[in-house]
Amino acid sequence: MSTPLEQFQHDAAQVAGDGDQRQFLRSSLSGYVTTRRGTQGRFQDYTSARAAAAEIKWNAIENLDKLLPQFADNLEARGVKVHWCRNGDDARKAILGVIHAHGAKSIVKSKCMTTEEIHLNELLENEGFEVVESDLGEFIVQLRGEAPYHFVFPAMHLKRGAINKLFKEKLKSADTDDPEQLTMIAREVLRQKYLDADVGISGANFGVAETGMISITENEGNARLTTAMPKVHIAVMGIEKVIPKLDDLALLLPLLATAGTGQHLTGYNSQLGGPRQAGEVDGPEEMHVVLLDNHRTRLLADQEQRDALRCIRCGACLNVCPIFKNVGGHTYGTTYQGPIGSVITPHLRGLSSWKHLSDSSSLCGACTETCPVQIDLHHHLLRNRRNSAQKQGGVLESLQMRIFSFVMRRPWLYGLGGKLGRIGHVLSRPIQGTKLDPLYKWRATRDFPDPAAKTFKEQWKERRR
Amino acid sequence: MSDHREAILGRVREALRRPTDPHVRSTSAPATSEPRAWLPAGGDTHDDRVALFAEWSDKLKTSFITVADESQAAGELARIAAEEGWTSVGVHTDPLVQACTGQLTVSQLSTDGGYDPAELEKCDAGITACDALVAQTGSVVLTTASAGGRALSVLPPHHVAIARRDQLLPDLPSAYELLRQRYAAAWPSFMTIISGPSRTGDIERILVLGAHGPKKLTVILVG
Numbered sequence: 001m002s003t004p005l006e007q008f009q010h011d012a013a014q015v016a017g018d019g020d021q022r023q024f025l026r027s028s029l030s031g032y033v034t035t036r037r038g039t040q041g042r043f044q045d046y047t048s049a050r051a052a053a054a055e056i057k058w059n060a061i062e063n064l065d066k067l068l069p070q071f072a073d074n075l076e077a078r079g080v081k082v083h084w085c086r087n088g089d090d091a092r093k094a095i096l097g098v099i100h101a102h103g104a105k106s107i108v109k110s111k112c113m114t115t116e117e118i119h120l121n122e123l124l125e126n127e128g129f130e131v132v133e134s135d136l137g138e139f140i141v142q143l144r145g146e147a148p149y150h151f152v153f154p155a156m157h158l159k160r161g162a163i164n165k166l167f168k169e170k171l172k173s174a175d176t177d178d179p180e181q182l183t184m185i186a187r188e189v190l191r192q193k194y195l196d197a198d199v200g201i202s203g204a205n206f207g208v209a210e211t212g213m214i215s216i217t218e219n220e221g222n223a224r225l226t227t228a229m230p231k232v233h234i235a236v237m238g239i240e241k242v243i244p245k246l247d248d249l250a251l252l253l254p255l256l257a258t259a260g261t262g263q264h265l266t267g268y269n270s271q272l273g274g275p276r277q278a279g280e281v282d283g284p285e286e287m288h289v290v291l292l293d294n295h296r297t298r299l300l301a302d303q304e305q306r307d308a309l310r311c312i313r314c315g316a317c318l319n320v321c322p323i324f325k326n327v328g329g330h331t332y333g334t335t336y337q338g339p340i341g342s343v344i345t346p347h348l349r350g351l352s353s354w355k356h357l358s359d360s361s362s363l364c365g366a367c368t369e370t371c372p373v374q375i376d377l378h379h380h381l382l383r384n385r386r387n388s389a390q391k392q393g394g395v396l397e398s399l400q401m402r403i404f405s406f407v408m409r410r411p412w413l414y415g416l417g418g419k420l421g422r423i424g425h426v427l428s429r430p431i432q433g434t435k436l437d438p439l440y441k442w443r444a445t446r447d448f449p450d451p452a453a454k455t456f457k458e459q460w461k462e463r464r465r
Numbered sequence: 466m467s468d469h470r471e472a473i474l475g476r477v478r479e480a481l482r483r484p485t486d487p488h489v490r491s492t493s494a495p496a497t498s499e500p501r502a503w504l505p506a507g508g509d510t511h512d513d514r515v516a517l518f519a520e521w522s523d524k525l526k527t528s529f530i531t532v533a534d535e536s537q538a539a540g541e542l543a544r545i546a547a548e549e550g551w552t553s554v555g556v557h558t559d560p561l562v563q564a565c566t567g568q569l570t571v572s573q574l575s576t577d578g579g580y581d582p583a584e585l586e587k588c589d590a591g592i593t594a595c596d597a598l599v600a601q602t603g604s605v606v607l608t609t610a611s612a613g614g615r616a617l618s619v620l621p622p623h624h625v626a627i628a629r630r631d632q633l634l635p636d637l638p639s640a641y642e643l644l645r646q647r648y649a650a651a652w653p654s655f656m657t658i659i660s661g662p663s664r665t666g667d668i669e670r671i672l673v674l675g676a677h678g679p680k681k682l683t684v685i686l687v688g
Contacts, residue, residue, distance in 0.1 A: 028670050049500075078654070084470040084472070136668070136677075140667070155667055160668055160669055179671045183676055184675075213652070221677040225616075225619060225620070228614075228616045247645075249637075265602040271657070274654045277651075277653065281576050281577060282580070282616050283615050300481065305489075307489060379489075
């Protein structure tokens, strides 16, 4: 079995070498940037809006000890059962318990990255339940047996032809390349699922402590149907999603939409607080909220990096990231891709196996600049690098640095190295690009520049003459 | 089944005992604490708000109709019903909805006191009242209390929301203020802000309407 690092290097090379796919990714992401710029321009003061949103989330994180119990108590007062889960195991048990208690058979889900984190679908399918993802993008990747490519646009890597082929094969649908017709095929299939499902599972974008409600942001209406039709609604939510007040949503919802999809506000922003109340005509008989820690408290304990918990999962940092544009989403091998994924995955899954994500960064700062809640992403990538070096400074690396400093302190040796390098450059021409080339790893994908005709020192001497 | 509330809260408290590193704690506070100063504008007068709502409706593919009174609204509804060949609609008990659907000759399914989801699914439209319209975003705000439950406004392929003149608010902060005034004593289990018909961009980022919810959203502003 390959390590996460080997897998990453293998997949990155493959995607980066596929010109068509890269072109496709780039063009869809550049469309996003244009739309977003226009939407952002309608804010009277986007910079202040961002600062205020960052502050709301800072306060939420630093007062989590008070907000979490307030949130849970308010939910319980309205008849919601709250499940506190330390890890994926706890959460899977809690969810399975609810499903068994109702003798449920079919389950419909609306997009929820937290359930990806705990591999819920795999478990439920192994237990013999029918689980259907109702978000169109999620539905497509589920049919392909794949993980989401991007945590906001799960199927962004697929062209319509591939989706047509998939639907024909799995749904026996008619041949069509039209996105509208493809969407309608999925709509047909999923419509019946909402009506038949015993249990609906959703995520939550925010948890409002003050009122005991969850807030769900979506465009398709699938989350509304998932939480309206089945008898039981289970919402799975990371503990960091709690915010203090309902009114905070007036700022956070437009910011999430603008940064996430370039929309002014997404199609549906719903707040749910409880199952059907007295006097209401529909809605589930039971509502459960699964509150998941899963190493979030480990990140909270990090005094420098806890602000990564402010993330509202808008996906903006992926969309502008030069690394994401070149290696794509699946290469990361993580639930959360892109810069935010590279920052938090080492905390959630362990630094030693996942530090390579922080190494694979251009440190250009585009992610930090775009983040609507001002997470200092690129500095966190540097902090991860520092932490991993402190933890297990590589023997090879320290030897390399010793040799480097030995050479640099001896100008004659440095000069000699330069001369030998030039000779080597000429001599290596015949083997250039083959596996015999000592610089193969570099030259396989890049050009190695020809050395200058004269060194800096030579030129310096000449000019002083 | 064990509950790990104390275990998790203990870890949270333990973690927060260490203060945030002052170097990473951003202190750039905005100039004013009034969100209305940062958010997109919401329109000062009623006419501004109507114009803004119309502009957003156009972008969002909402059909926005302003009428002078309830009988005109009823006329508009009858026209749409004829155009789209409605045979049945879902409704709920609300004075405004009743006044506007009086002329409809199609069969009406009321969600009051419960309904058969399979029947509601077959309706051509769901006609609802709402809590407010938001000019800033071209949105309809509704709750289980104001709009006949959760499903009436999302299950049928066409959602018609009817609002009175005074329900058109400038912005989201006013909408939440209104919800608080109206419901803080007993919150409905579901509230939603609807901006345009159901949509998706999941295939090649191309906009498709009616992904799962209504393909059409019509907003009628009366008065």
